Amino acid sequence: xxxxxxxxxxxxxxxxxxxxxxxxxxxxxxxxxxxxxxxxxxxxxxxxxxxxxxxxxxxxxxxxxxxxxxxxxxxxxxxxxxxxxxxxxxxxxxxxxxxxxxxxxxxxxxxxxxxxxxxxxxxxxxxxxxxxxxxxxxxxxxxxxxxxxxxxxxxxxxxxxxxxxxxxxxxxxxxxxxxxxxxxxxxxxxxxxxxxxxxxxxxxxxxxxxxxxxxxxxxx
Numbered sequence: 001x002x003x004x005x006x007x008x009x010x011x012x013x014x015x016x017x018x019x020x021x022x023x024x025x026x027x028x029x030x031x032x033x034x035x036x037x038x039x040x041x042x043x044x045x046x047x048x049x050x051x052x053x054x055x056x057x058x059x060x061x062x063x064x065x066x067x068x069x070x071x072x073x074x075x076x077x078x079x080x081x082x083x084x085x086x087x088x089x090x091x092x093x094x095x096x097x098x099x100x101x102x103x104x105x106x107x108x109x110x111x112x113x114x115x116x117x118x119x120x121x122x123x124x125x126x127x128x129x130x131x132x133x134x135x136x137x138x139x140x141x142x143x144x145x146x147x148x149x150x151x152x153x154x155x156x157x158x159x160x161x162x163x164x165x166x167x168x169x170x171x172x173x174x175x176x177x178x179x180x181x182x183x184x185x186x187x188x189x190x191x192x193x194x195x196x197x198x199x200x201x202x203x204x205x206x207x208x209x210x211x212x213x214x215x216x217x218x219x220x
Contacts, residue, residue, distance in 0.1 A: 005032065006033050009091040014089065015045075019177035024184075030188035031184050034081055086106060109140060110183075137154065
């Protein structure tokens with residue numbers, strides 16, 4: 001079976017890119033990263049692509065007069081590389097509705113919250129301020145609205161006593177590094193079907209038991 005041809009778009013350190021590269025290095029993994037794109041020449045994540053001998057390109061957004069022309073350059077580069085699925089991994093640019101429409105259901109993103117809660121920035125500080133007992137991350141199909149779209153995978157992380165945004169962020173990031181390869185595998189294996197605003201996942205095994213925070217044993 002042919003492996004799904006993937007591009008990863010980054011703007012920064014590329015830790016989620018590194019987790020995807022590691023997953024795709026397994027011969028049996030159903031996807032391969034054919035291209036890494038960044039809007040910043042100084043993105044540290046480009047080094048991950050270089051070490052893995054993955055082609056990369058930089059398309060500086062400041063070189064374009066509008067979001068539309070920048071997105072057009074992205075699209076032409078992706079099409080020329082024969083890309084079938086795009087993974088956003090810390091890509092800090094809002095994509096235009098036309099670009100999202102061209103790549104509809106072939107464009108996924110990871111966000112450091114349990115969507116639909118805490119869309120946008122400063123997710124960990126906002127989660128702590130709200131007093132939630134669980135934080136987490138979400139991999140979802142992209143829609144024109146920011147941080148919206150059918151959810152593929154979510155991972156929950158307990159909020160611990162004494163957490164600050166930095167500690168919680170580090171714990172969520174560990175979950176991201178597991179959630180994104182899982183989502184990519186599910187999509188590449190054809191197990192994800194989009195039905196309206198929902199992503200239906202085929203072949204889900206029995207769910208684990210409920211998790212409580214604080215644990216129920218605390219009250220026993």
